[in-house]
Amino acid sequence: MNLAVVGTGYVGLVSGTCFAELGNHVICVDKLEQKVDQLNLNEIPIYEPGLEELVRKNKDAGRLAFTTNLTQAVKEADIILIAVGTPETETGAANLSYVYAVAEEIGEALDDTFKVIVNKSTVPVGTAEEVEEIVRRKKREVNINVSSVPEFLREGSAVHDTFHPDRVVIGTSSEKAASMLKELHLPLTENIVVTDSRSSEMIKYASNAFLATKISFINEIANICDLYEADVHAVAKGMGLDHRIGPKFLHAGIGYGGSCFPKDVKALKYLAEDKGYQPNILQAVNDVNEIQSRRMVEHLDRIFDGDISGRTIAILGLAFKPNTDDMREAPSVKIIQDLIKQGAAVRAFDPIAIENAKKMLPDEVEYVDSALAAINGADAAFLVTEWDECKSLTPKQWKESLKQPVVVDGRNALDKESLKAEGIIYHGIGRK
Numbered sequence: 455m456n457l458a459v460v461g462t463g464y465v466g467l468v469s470g471t472c473f474a475e476l477g478n479h480v481i482c483v484d485k486l487e488q489k490v491d492q493l494n495l496n497e498i499p500i501y502e503p504g505l506e507e508l509v510r511k512n513k514d515a516g517r518l519a520f521t522t523n524l525t526q527a528v529k530e531a532d533i534i535l536i537a538v539g540t541p542e543t544e545t546g547a548a549n550l551s552y553v554y555a556v557a558e559e560i561g562e563a564l565d566d567t568f569k570v571i572v573n574k575s576t577v578p579v580g581t582a583e584e585v586e587e588i589v590r591r592k593k594r595e596v597n598i599n600v601s602s603v604p605e606f607l608r609e610g611s612a613v614h615d616t617f618h619p620d621r622v623v624i625g626t627s628s629e630k631a632a633s634m635l636k637e638l639h640l641p642l643t644e645n646i647v648v649t650d651s652r653s654s655e656m657i658k659y660a661s662n663a664f665l666a667t668k669i670s671f672i673n674e675i676a677n678i679c680d681l682y683e684a685d686v687h688a689v690a691k692g693m694g695l696d697h698r699i700g701p702k703f704l705h706a707g708i709g710y711g712g713s714c715f716p717k718d719v720k721a722l723k724y725l726a727e728d729k730g731y732q733p734n735i736l737q738a739v740n741d742v743n744e745i746q747s748r749r750m751v752e753h754l755d756r757i758f759d760g761d762i763s764g765r766t767i768a769i770l771g772l773a774f775k776p777n778t779d780d781m782r783e784a785p786s787v788k789i790i791q792d793l794i795k796q797g798a799a800v801r802a803f804d805p806i807a808i809e810n811a812k813k814m815l816p817d818e819v820e821y822v823d824s825a826l827a828a829i830n831g832a833d834a835a836f837l838v839t840e841w842d843e844c845k846s847l848t849p850k851q852w853k854e855s856l857k858q859p860v861v862v863d864g865r866n867a868l869d870k871e872s873l874k875a876e877g878i879i880y881h882g883i884g885r886k
């Protein structure tokens with residue numbers, strides 16, 4: 455099939471490339487000329503394991519191309535995928551201006567042949583219908599269907615997730631569109647749910663909100679564990695073995711970040727409130743997450759009697775999770791701002807996110823190029839992102855490098871017993 459993919463962020467770039475790998479002919483469009491030039495030189499603007507080789511291979515095979523020319527890409531396509539950003543606005547609602555702008559451009563570019571327009575961006579319920587209206591306003595007699603096929607990939611394992619999805623959701627009112635979209639996705643999975651576009655849009659928000667709920671729930675349990683000297687690790691294990699609960703997304707820590715969970719929980723909350731419904735669970739999920747990253751600084755305050763001014767704190771990991779250089783809504787930002795406000799000096803390490811981090815963090819932060827260099831001579835260390843390089847420091851290295859043997863593990867990723875055995879003052883989140 456011939457595909458046009460509009461937007462070359464995580465979703466557009468990864469899904470476009472993977473569809474090319476499956477034998478489709480894919481043209482990816484972005485309005486940023488510099489990004490398209492980079493992609494044409496095989497320079498991948500994001501860090502995503504396995505992606506660069508796949509882009510190169512499919513470009514060389516003539517199945518994948520990058521352009522700023524939306525009109526040409528639309529003309530050649532049977533299916534047009536919209537994969538532009540839907541960031542958070544001040545009210546918490548999703549900003550749909552990029553989606554609407556693309557709908558207008560597609561409307562202007564369409565000819566008479568039947569095309570399926572697919573919304574892959576995460577959007578409020580009813581957006582597929584709105585996009586169809588915008589396109590038809592441009593060309594009344596146009597032969598199209600607008601469907602919703604939400605994306606469920608995770609950053610850092612995006613290529614793997616795209617080739618091995620748990621399910622594909624197709625929301626459409628057209629049998630022809632459903633059959634074309636099924637044909638496109640069948641090589642990936644047989645678990646294809648076909649529904650209407652409104653339910654499909656809701657499936658995406660509900661899935662992200664549910665996963666975020668699991669995280670805020672276990673974080674709340676961790677906070678209570680702290681008060682009663684129970685260990686949330688053991689608690690999560692004991693809970694997760696119940697098949698009805700499951701072990702995943704029960705890892706307590708400093709809260710969820712990234713470009714999706716924070717904004718999507720708020721956007722769904724906004725959708726409910728906009729119709730006069732008070733979504734109490736979503737509110738609580740968000741509230742718990744907003745303060746969870748403060749737990750690390752609280753631990754430090756306790757150790758240093760509330761005065762950390764003049765202390766050097768090593769920050770291990772800046773990205774919102776390992777295997778990505780994405781700093782969007784990374785808990786490290788709030789933590790570092792807090793530390794600096796209290797007069798501490800911050801020395802930070804991340805294997806790949808430092809360049810992105812510099813754009814968001816205070817100028818006072820010192821950056822170093824290894825985990826060991828970060829902890830060398832520091833008064834305490836914070837594990838903020840559980841990169842392998844940070845987790846693999848030995849108890850001896852921690853002990854010999856830190857000025858004071860204080861380690862606050864915001865991801866509960868370190869072996870607390872061996873650290874304690876080495877004489878290190880260890881604090882996890884909800885771990886006695």
Ligand SMILES: NC(=O)c1ccc[n+]([C@@H]2O[C@H](COP(=O)([O-])OP(=O)(O)OC[C@H]3O[C@@H](n4cnc5c(N)ncnc54)[C@H](O)[C@@H]3O)[C@@H](O)[C@H]2O)c1
Binds near residue numbers: 463485537539
């Ligand atoms: N990042 C993820 O892991 C992920 C996973 C699932 C779903 N989503 C959802 O997918 C959508 C895209 O997310 P992302 O992280 O890939 O976005 P992004 O913001 O990283 O990238 C969007 C791209 O679209 C381009 N763009 C904007 N307007 C354009 C236009 N008119 N024409 C051509 N290109 C245009 C931008 O230049 C940018 O390169 C969002 O709705 C997000 O919530 C993201």
Ligand SMILES: O=c1ccn([C@@H]2O[C@H](COP(=O)(O)OP(=O)(O)O[C@H]3O[C@H](CO)[C@@H](O)[C@H](O)[C@H]3O)[C@@H](O)[C@H]2O)c(=O)[nH]1
Binds near residue numbers: 609610665708
């Ligand atoms: O048990 C857990 C699991 C995750 N996290 C945190 O939750 C955030 C999100 O993690 P993850 O879901 O792995 O990353 P994303 O790439 O943001 O992916 C989520 O958001 C995407 C965008 O919508 C969806 O497509 C994915 O299905 C969904 O998992 C990160 O800060 C993690 O550190 C925890 O704190 N505890």
